[in-house]
Amino acid sequence: MAGRWRNRLNWSEVTAERVWLDRRQVMSGLAATGLGTLAGAASAGAEDLTPNSWDEITSYNNFYEFGTGKDDPSRKAGALTTDPWTVEIGGLVERPGRYDLGDILAKVSIEDRLYRLRCVEAWSMVVPWQGFELADLLAIAGVQPSAKYVAFETLYRPEEMPGQQSRILDWPYVEGLRLDEAMHPLTIMATGLYGKPLPNQNGAPLRLVVPWKYGFKSIKSVVRLTLTEKQPPTSWNRYAPREYGFYANVNPTVDHPRWSQATERRIGGGFFSPRLPTLMFNGYGEEVAGLYAGMDLAARF
Amino acid sequence: MTGLQRVNLALARLPTWPVYVVGLLPAFWAIWLGATGGLGVEPINALENRLGLLALQFLIAGLAVTPLRRWTGLNLIRFRRALGLVAMGHLALHLAVWLLLDLRDWGLIWADILKRPYITVGMLAFALLLPLAATSSNRAIRRLGPQRWRRLHRLVYLAVPLGGLHFVMQSKGWQMEPLVYLAAILSLLALRFRSSRGRVAT
Numbered sequence: 001m002a003g004r005w006r007n008r009l010n011w012s013e014v015t016a017e018r019v020w021l022d023r024r025q026v027m028s029g030l031a032a033t034g035l036g037t038l039a040g041a042a043s044a045g046a047e048d049l050t051p052n053s054w055d056e057i058t059s060y061n062n063f064y065e066f067g068t069g070k071d072d073p074s075r076k077a078g079a080l081t082t083d084p085w086t087v088e089i090g091g092l093v094e095r096p097g098r099y100d101l102g103d104i105l106a107k108v109s110i111e112d113r114l115y116r117l118r119c120v121e122a123w124s125m126v127v128p129w130q131g132f133e134l135a136d137l138l139a140i141a142g143v144q145p146s147a148k149y150v151a152f153e154t155l156y157r158p159e160e161m162p163g164q165q166s167r168i169l170d171w172p173y174v175e176g177l178r179l180d181e182a183m184h185p186l187t188i189m190a191t192g193l194y195g196k197p198l199p200n201q202n203g204a205p206l207r208l209v210v211p212w213k214y215g216f217k218s219i220k221s222v223v224r225l226t227l228t229e230k231q232p233p234t235s236w237n238r239y240a241p242r243e244y245g246f247y248a249n250v251n252p253t254v255d256h257p258r259w260s261q262a263t264e265r266r267i268g269g270g271f272f273s274p275r276l277p278t279l280m281f282n283g284y285g286e287e288v289a290g291l292y293a294g295m296d297l298a299a300r301f
Numbered sequence: 302m303t304g305l306q307r308v309n310l311a312l313a314r315l316p317t318w319p320v321y322v323v324g325l326l327p328a329f330w331a332i333w334l335g336a337t338g339g340l341g342v343e344p345i346n347a348l349e350n351r352l353g354l355l356a357l358q359f360l361i362a363g364l365a366v367t368p369l370r371r372w373t374g375l376n377l378i379r380f381r382r383a384l385g386l387v388a389m390g391h392l393a394l395h396l397a398v399w400l401l402l403d404l405r406d407w408g409l410i411w412a413d414i415l416k417r418p419y420i421t422v423g424m425l426a427f428a429l430l431l432p433l434a435a436t437s438s439n440r441a442i443r444r445l446g447p448q449r450w451r452r453l454h455r456l457v458y459l460a461v462p463l464g465g466l467h468f469v470m471q472s473k474g475w476q477m478e479p480l481v482y483l484a485a486i487l488s489l490l491a492l493r494f495r496s497s498r499g500r501v502a503t
Binding site for chain 2: 052055056059060064068070071121123166168169239240255258259260262263265267268270271272274275
């Protein structure tokens with residue numbers, strides 16, 4: 001089943017949350033130097049892939065179902081019922097139906113994946129997800145040979161998702177991937193982070209993570225997957241096709257019409273952290289560039 | 302003497318300097334919050350937004366002075382210059398955060414000004430307000446003459462709606478808050494032009 005993709009970063013390289021917090025104290029000049037050495041050893045070798053802290057990852061979110069402010073999701077997502085949860089898989093599959101999340105989780109292997117996350121708004125994080133490969137979920141339902149795309153849908157429950165009471169987007173939120181993107185071993189369905197269950201504001205209980213694409217592709221709180229022959233609509237593309245393409249690959253050379261995508265700011269650096277250059281495919285080019293061979297990525301952004 | 306006349310008389314005796322002191326407090330408060338973690342995990346963007354919003358609020362307060370006097374009789378004209386300059390202070394800080402904390406690269410800055418419509422609009426609004434701030438002393442009024450000075454300061458009718466537009470354009474999707482600001486600005490301008498046409502007619 002899962003595990004075909006080998007992470008070049010080891011889980012042992014992840015700074016433990018407690019050490020991370022200690023190091024933050026070192027940085028603000030409060031703690032002893034001994035802790036600094038410890039933190040330095042923990043993050044050595046992994047480019048700059050020190051994961052963001054639990055607080056950063058869970059307090060700075062775009063999840064318009066709960067409001068447009070970055071802190072709206074963490075303040076307003078508490079009321080969301082995530083258990084029981086079923087995922088309906090339909091369209092061009094062998095075994096369509098409603099799958100209970102518990103049954104799904106019993107059939108897949110959960111892994112830790114340390115991924116960069118790049119938001120289209122030019123900020124980024126490093127997130128220690130837990131989850132399983134989307135390919136494994138698709139295998140449970142059995143993909144028919146004629147399927148070319150996967151369409152995803154977020155829960156629509158305005159009484160628990162107050163943002164859905166405003167018409168800022170057409171609810172429910174929908175997203176889509178080409179089948180080869182969906183089957184790519186980097187593409188996971190996340191169920192947790194930092195080894196804990198996924199908080200509601202991060203898309204509990206089940207969200208897509210496609211690390212080489214802008215964050216909005218990684219649809220949250222997924223309730224439906226539909227295998228299709230035609231490219232499915234996606235919420236942001238429907239809203240502003242000039243600004244948000246279907247592919248949404250992280251690409252420093254293709255600007256968003258309203259801002260540059262050449263650089264990004266890593267969340268958590270404070271006032272004086274500089275912008276970092278944005279990497280093509282968010283740094284996953286070696287793994288995924290082949291999916292787009294021959295495509296004009298400026299036209300199909 | 303009516304209650305309103307009494308209020309206006311009391312206001313006339315107040316000094317204007319506290320407007321500067323109190324008016325700039327929110328900026329320092331925002332900077333303090335940002336530096337100490339009170340603006341969340343992405344303080345640069347939060348501070349940028351907050352200072353811009355404060356500037357817009359003070360600009361709107363300045364625009365409200367004349368309609369307020371015409372429609373309610375409350376006279377706050379004495380405080381209008383301070384409101385404008387406080388707005389300009391927030392605007393300058395808003396710009397400084399963008400230049401010095403956010404982008405820090407002249408290449409990126411120029412590219413943004415030229416290529417990003419919402420930044421072009423924002424910079425235009427700022428540029429239009431600069432001569433107003435520069436001529437906000439009594440000496441400048443004397444040198445320009447009240448007629449020319451007043452004509453120059455009509456630029457505010459262009460600059461503030463551009464500021465509101467900048468706010469609308471920078472947000473993802475049609476969000477309610479920026480639209481409310483823009484509507485408030487346009488309403489204040491509409492009130493002003495309607496009543497001035499009325500004055501011409503009578």
